[in-house]
Amino acid sequence: MAAHIEEVEAPHETFDTILILDFGSQYTHLITRRLRELNVYSEMLPCTTKISDLTWKPKGIILSGGPASVYDADAPHADEKVFELGVPILGICYGLQEIAWRSCKENVVAGDAREYGYADVAALRVGGPADRLFEGMEDASQVWMSHHDKLSKLPDGFATIATTPNSQFAGIAHMEKQLFGIQFHPEVTHTIRGKKLLENFAVTICGAKQNWTMSNFVDQEISRIRKLVGEKGQVIGAVSGGVDSTVAAKLMKEAIGDRFHAVLVDNGVMRLNECQQVQQMLQEHLNINLTIVDGSKRFLDGLKGITEPEKKRKFIGNLFIDLFEEEAIRIEKAAENTPNAGKVEFFLQGTLYPDVIESISFKGPSATIKTHHNVGGLPARMMNGQGLKLIEPLRELFKDEVRELGRQLGIPEDLVMRHPFPGPGIAIRIIGEVTPERVEIARKADHIFISMIKEAGIYNEMSQAYAGVDTNKAVGVMGDNRVYGYIIILRAVTTTDFMTAEAYEFDFALLRKIATRIVNEVDGVSRVTYDITSKPPGTIELE
Numbered sequence: 001m002a003a004h005i006e007e008v009e010a011p012h013e014t015f016d017t018i019l020i021l022d023f024g025s026q027y028t029h030l031i032t033r034r035l036r037e038l039n040v041y042s043e044m045l046p047c048t049t050k051i052s053d054l055t056w057k058p059k060g061i062i063l064s065g066g067p068a069s070v071y072d073a074d075a076p077h078a079d080e081k082v083f084e085l086g087v088p089i090l091g092i093c094y095g096l097q098e099i100a101w102r103s104c105k106e107n108v109v110a111g112d113a114r115e116y117g118y119a120d121v122a123a124l125r126v127g128g129p130a131d132r133l134f135e136g137m138e139d140a141s142q143v144w145m146s147h148h149d150k151l152s153k154l155p156d157g158f159a160t161i162a163t164t165p166n167s168q169f170a171g172i173a174h175m176e177k178q179l180f181g182i183q184f185h186p187e188v189t190h191t192i193r194g195k196k197l198l199e200n201f202a203v204t205i206c207g208a209k210q211n212w213t214m215s216n217f218v219d220q221e222i223s224r225i226r227k228l229v230g231e232k233g234q235v236i237g238a239v240s241g242g243v244d245s246t247v248a249a250k251l252m253k254e255a256i257g258d259r260f261h262a263v264l265v266d267n268g269v270m271r272l273n274e275c276q277q278v279q280q281m282l283q284e285h286l287n288i289n290l291t292i293v294d295g296s297k298r299f300l301d302g303l304k305g306i307t308e309p310e311k312k313r314k315f316i317g318n319l320f321i322d323l324f325e326e327e328a329i330r331i332e333k334a335a336e337n338t339p340n341a342g343k344v345e346f347f348l349q350g351t352l353y354p355d356v357i358e359s360i361s362f363k364g365p366s367a368t369i370k371t372h373h374n375v376g377g378l379p380a381r382m383m384n385g386q387g388l389k390l391i392e393p394l395r396e397l398f399k400d401e402v403r404e405l406g407r408q409l410g411i412p413e414d415l416v417m418r419h420p421f422p423g424p425g426i427a428i429r430i431i432g433e434v435t436p437e438r439v440e441i442a443r444k445a446d447h448i449f450i451s452m453i454k455e456a457g458i459y460n461e462m463s464q465a466y467a468g469v470d471t472n473k474a475v476g477v478m479g480d481n482r483v484y485g486y487i488i489i490l491r492a493v494t495t496t497d498f499m500t501a502e503a504y505e506f507d508f509a510l511l512r513k514i515a516t517r518i519v520n521e522v523d524g525v526s527r528v529t530y531d532i533t534s535k536p537p538g539t540i541e542l543e
């Protein structure tokens with residue numbers, strides 16, 4: 001999205017990098033994760049990437065798994081130049097089959113049966129560098145398989161370095177070139193010594209330095225930002241109080257001080273007292289002076305009559321950008337004739353690697369379930385080189401890495417561990433039309449719910465929790481009187497990556513207490529329900 005600015009000393013320029021070519025496996029991003037856990041920097045690109053388009057040289061390449069069969073007419077294949085680059089290559093599953101297929105098309109065939117699940121792998125010693133992949137894992141150990149194709153014979157020049165009862169060629173290595181392939185998946189935790197194997201490849205075989213640490217990243221990122229923004233440039237940042245934008249803001253503040261302008265948009269659908277609390281928190285703990293732009297009337301007026309979820313999201317996304325542009329102009333005007341005078345050229349966002357992965361994956365864009373207000377949805381006028389330029393310091397990081405980075409930057413633990421809160425806020429937690437009355441009800445119910453979760457000491461056991469409103473009404477009875485009120489939907493989930501999620505298992509007595517308090521204390525509510533749908537098929541937010 002921001003190709004024109006992202007190449008200034010990106011991490012792959014500073015850190016030894018293992019390049020992962022993605023053939024579309026569900027686990028490809030886990031390879032990146034595992035390598036980074038080993039303090040080896042790694043990036044993922046589509047399998048069709050042309051080596052001539054790379055501006056940097058990887059220390060090694062991993063070809064991932066994938067759903068296709070290499071022998072199919074429309075199967076994806078890596079650029080031939082990958083094999084001429086002279087760096088070690090490891091093929092995993094489809095990647096292994098790709099290596100074998102290149103040597104001879106008859107080498108890969110459909111197997112008689114699928115092999116899906118555990119297998120015991122035994123390493124074989126063949127002598128020489130080929131033995132390095134399984135070094136230290138000579139004892140039989142459990143691996144995880146997921147394939148139906150198989151190698152029918154060993155490609156020329158290769159030796160078998162591992163077998164399982166079902167897979168004769170569970171591991172192969174070229175006797176001279178640095179070419180390796182394994183049929184199982186080392187990146188999943190079910191493969192007990194998978195990380196050791198990836199370490200053998202990246203560190204021993206490729207010689208990658210294990211220097212990818214958050215403190216190195218902080219230093220490097222701060223100097224990158226300084227170079228990018230220059231001596232005079234000013235940056236406006238969308239800061240919500242959420243983890244991502246807080247961490248991004250702190251980095252920016254360290255890099256350019258008062259030339260960074262943090263702006264929170266009050267969209268009228270924030271939680272109870274949230275804007276003021278965030279402002280105070282950022283000032284107190286991080287010395288960041290946050291400007292609140294009150295857009296609540298414009299948002300709530302505009303939301304009138306909109307019931308369709310995607311319309312809501314698009315309206316909110318567009319108005320966000322309008323307000324930021326207006327604010328950028330105001331900041332420039334205010335800075336005239338001061339030492340900070342200069343153009344506001346950059347717009348800071350807290351985009352994370354999972355968003356980036358989604359948009360670069362070989363699989364192409366998946367079906368649009370919902371449009372997230374920030375990434376990808378920015379209007380073209382912002383990206384055309386005349387408007388604000390996007391700056392996304394976290395675009396290579398995963399959420400837990402961002403949290404680690406936050407700790408490194410001295411951000412307090414309860415801010416670092418805050419549950420995510422979506423940009424469109426309470427608006428996507430009210431099913432149907434958003435009205436000020438409904439927002440108020442959601443706010444109060446949410447406040448009771450989250451406070452009781454915190455008091456019970458279980459906030460960190462769940463990944464996200466909130467109270468939403470069903471705008472249908474139900475009948476109830478209170479103090480002998482009939483009431484006709486809204487239905488509150490409580491939602492609390494556990495998840496590691498927010499792509500799949502499970503409902504949190506509350507202690508029933510606590511859930512009952514929460515329900516009682518909400519009905520008693522929030523006017524206009526007659527019932528409380530707990531949403532136990534997992535994702536999929538549900539999503540975390542209601543809309």
Ligand SMILES: Nc1ncnc2c1ncn2[C@@H]1O[C@H](COP(=O)(O)OP(=O)(O)OP(=O)(O)O)[C@@H](O)[C@H]1O
Pocket residue numbers: 237238239240241242243244245246263264265266267348349350351374418419420421422423424
């Ligand atoms: N009310 C807001 N005011 C200003 N910027 C916002 C607001 N809500 C969201 N944003 C911007 O949109 C980006 C994406 O929102 P998102 O909720 O994914 O991240 P976050 O709020 O920083 O962190 P978290 O995921 O923990 O909530 C944020 O990083 C921030 O730049």
Ligand SMILES: O=c1[nH]c(=O)c2[nH+]cn([C@@H]3O[C@H](COP(=O)(O)O)[C@@H](O)[C@H]3O)c2[nH]1
Pocket residue numbers: 313370371372373374420421422423424464498535538539540541542543
């Ligand atoms: O900043 C955001 N802008 C959005 O438009 C948006 N929609 C969903 N979310 C968050 O994404 C995660 C997954 O949510 P869903 O299961 O509802 O898609 C959850 O953490 C949601 O809170 C958003 N965050």
Ligand SMILES: NC(=O)CC[C@H](N)C(=O)O
Pocket residue numbers: 025064065066067068069092093094095146147148149150
């Ligand atoms: N997981 C994979 O990479 C599968 C590769 C190939 N599609 C097979 O079934 O064997």
Ligand SMILES: [Mg+2]
Pocket residue numbers: 240242420421422423
């Ligand atoms: Mg947020």
